[in-house]
Amino acid sequence: MADSLQTGIRNYRKYESGHANPTLEGLVKIADILNVSTDYLLCRDDFLKSAVAASDEH
Template identity: 55%
Template structure:
Protein backbone atom coordinates (compact mmCIF):
# COMPACT_ATOMS: atom_id res chain seq x y z
CA UNK A 1 0.00 0.00 0.00
CA UNK A 2 1.11 3.55 -0.71
CA UNK A 3 1.16 4.64 2.92
CA UNK A 4 3.45 1.78 3.99
CA UNK A 5 5.76 2.32 1.03
CA UNK A 6 5.97 6.04 1.81
CA UNK A 7 6.79 5.37 5.46
CA UNK A 8 9.41 2.75 4.60
CA UNK A 9 11.04 5.09 2.10
CA UNK A 10 11.15 7.97 4.58
CA UNK A 11 12.64 5.79 7.33
CA UNK A 12 15.15 4.21 4.92
CA UNK A 13 16.30 7.69 3.92
CA UNK A 14 16.67 8.68 7.59
CA UNK A 15 14.28 11.62 7.35
CA UNK A 16 11.73 12.71 9.93
CA UNK A 17 8.09 13.29 9.16
CA UNK A 18 8.57 16.98 9.95
CA UNK A 19 11.49 17.35 7.56
CA UNK A 20 9.52 15.59 4.82
CA UNK A 21 6.47 17.78 5.39
CA UNK A 22 8.63 20.92 5.29
CA UNK A 23 10.44 19.78 2.14
CA UNK A 24 7.21 19.21 0.23
CA UNK A 25 5.50 22.32 1.60
CA UNK A 26 2.77 20.95 3.80
CA UNK A 27 1.71 20.80 7.42
CA UNK A 28 3.05 17.91 9.48
CA UNK A 29 -0.43 16.62 10.37
CA UNK A 30 -1.40 16.55 6.69
CA UNK A 31 1.72 14.52 5.84
CA UNK A 32 1.03 12.17 8.75
CA UNK A 33 -2.36 11.42 7.19
CA UNK A 34 -0.51 10.11 4.11
CA UNK A 35 1.52 7.68 6.22
CA UNK A 36 -1.51 6.57 8.23
CA UNK A 37 -3.48 5.89 5.06
CA UNK A 38 -6.21 8.38 5.90
CA UNK A 39 -5.63 10.27 2.64
CA UNK A 40 -3.52 9.96 -0.50
CA UNK A 41 -1.68 12.72 -2.34
CA UNK A 42 -2.76 14.27 -5.59
CA UNK A 43 -0.49 13.72 -8.59
CA UNK A 44 1.51 16.92 -8.09
CA UNK A 45 2.27 16.05 -4.48
CA UNK A 46 3.09 12.44 -5.41
CA UNK A 47 5.71 13.69 -7.86
CA UNK A 48 7.09 16.11 -5.24
CA UNK A 49 7.44 13.28 -2.71
CA UNK A 50 9.11 11.00 -5.27
CA UNK A 51 11.54 13.77 -6.22
CA UNK A 52 12.34 14.49 -2.57
CA UNK A 53 13.11 10.83 -1.86
CA UNK A 54 14.78 10.34 -5.26
CA UNK A 55 12.59 7.39 -6.20
CA UNK A 56 10.24 6.76 -9.13
CA UNK A 57 6.57 7.51 -8.54
CA UNK A 58 5.88 3.91 -9.53
CA UNK A 59 7.95 2.78 -6.55
CA UNK A 60 5.80 4.77 -4.14
CA UNK A 61 2.73 3.31 -5.84
CA UNK A 62 4.08 -0.24 -5.25
CA UNK A 63 4.38 -1.03 -8.97
CA UNK A 64 7.43 -3.21 -8.37
CA UNK A 65 6.68 -5.69 -11.16
CA UNK A 66 6.46 -2.84 -13.67
CA UNK A 67 9.76 -1.36 -12.50
CA UNK A 68 11.40 -4.78 -12.56
CA UNK A 69 10.19 -5.30 -16.15
CA UNK A 70 11.95 -2.06 -17.06
CA UNK A 71 15.12 -3.13 -15.26
CA UNK A 72 14.75 -0.43 -12.63
CA UNK A 73 15.80 -1.13 -9.06
CA UNK A 74 15.37 1.19 -6.13
CA UNK A 75 17.74 1.23 -3.18
CA UNK A 76 15.24 1.51 -0.33
CA UNK A 77 14.89 -0.89 2.55
CA UNK A 78 11.29 -1.90 3.00
CA UNK A 79 11.99 -3.01 6.55
CA UNK A 80 10.86 -0.49 9.11
CA UNK A 81 9.81 -0.44 12.75
CA UNK A 82 6.22 -1.36 13.51
CA UNK A 83 3.73 1.42 13.88
CA UNK A 84 2.88 2.51 17.38
CA UNK A 85 -0.67 1.72 18.36
CA UNK A 86 -2.90 4.77 18.52
CA UNK A 87 -3.46 5.80 22.08
CA UNK A 88 -7.03 5.94 23.24
CA UNK A 89 -8.09 8.55 25.70
CA UNK A 90 -10.08 7.17 28.57
CA UNK A 91 -13.42 8.74 29.14
Protein backbone atom coordinates in the same frame (compact mmCIF):
# COMPACT_ATOMS: atom_id res chain seq x y z
CA MET B 1 9.32 16.11 4.59
CA ALA B 2 6.17 18.11 5.33
CA ASP B 3 8.14 21.33 4.88
CA SER B 4 9.57 20.11 1.57
CA LEU B 5 6.06 19.30 0.38
CA GLN B 6 4.78 22.63 1.65
CA THR B 7 2.08 20.93 3.69
CA GLY B 8 1.27 20.74 7.37
CA ILE B 9 2.64 18.01 9.60
CA ARG B 10 -0.89 16.77 10.32
CA ASN B 11 -1.63 16.39 6.65
CA TYR B 12 1.68 14.60 6.05
CA ARG B 13 0.99 12.22 8.93
CA LYS B 14 -2.28 11.34 7.20
CA TYR B 15 -0.27 10.36 4.11
CA GLU B 16 1.98 8.14 6.22
CA SER B 17 -0.94 6.49 8.00
CA GLY B 18 -2.93 5.95 4.81
CA HIS B 19 -5.80 8.21 5.84
CA ALA B 20 -5.14 10.65 2.98
CA ASN B 21 -3.32 10.66 -0.32
CA PRO B 22 -1.04 13.35 -1.68
CA THR B 23 -1.95 15.14 -4.88
CA LEU B 24 -0.26 14.04 -8.07
CA GLU B 25 2.15 16.95 -7.71
CA GLY B 26 2.82 15.92 -4.11
CA LEU B 27 3.49 12.35 -5.17
CA VAL B 28 6.03 13.53 -7.75
CA LYS B 29 7.72 15.75 -5.13
CA ILE B 30 7.95 12.82 -2.70
CA ALA B 31 9.49 10.64 -5.41
CA ASP B 32 12.01 13.36 -6.25
CA ILE B 33 12.95 13.90 -2.61
CA LEU B 34 13.42 10.17 -1.99
CA ASN B 35 15.09 9.66 -5.40
CA VAL B 36 12.69 6.86 -6.36
CA SER B 37 10.11 6.48 -9.12
CA THR B 38 6.43 7.18 -8.64
CA ASP B 39 5.88 3.54 -9.66
CA TYR B 40 7.96 2.50 -6.66
CA LEU B 41 5.86 4.69 -4.35
CA LEU B 42 2.69 3.20 -5.83
CA CYS B 43 4.06 -0.36 -5.41
CA ARG B 44 3.94 -0.91 -9.16
CA ASP B 45 7.62 -1.60 -9.73
CA ASP B 46 7.24 -5.39 -9.38
CA PHE B 47 4.39 -5.33 -11.88
CA LEU B 48 6.51 -3.42 -14.37
CA LYS B 49 9.48 -5.74 -13.86
CA SER B 50 7.29 -8.80 -14.45
CA ALA B 51 5.79 -7.23 -17.58
CA VAL B 52 9.25 -6.55 -18.99
CA ALA B 53 10.38 -10.09 -18.16
CA ALA B 54 7.30 -11.54 -19.85
CA SER B 55 7.89 -9.48 -23.00
CA ASP B 56 11.53 -10.60 -23.09
CA GLU B 57 10.42 -14.24 -23.11
CA HIS B 58 8.47 -13.79 -26.36
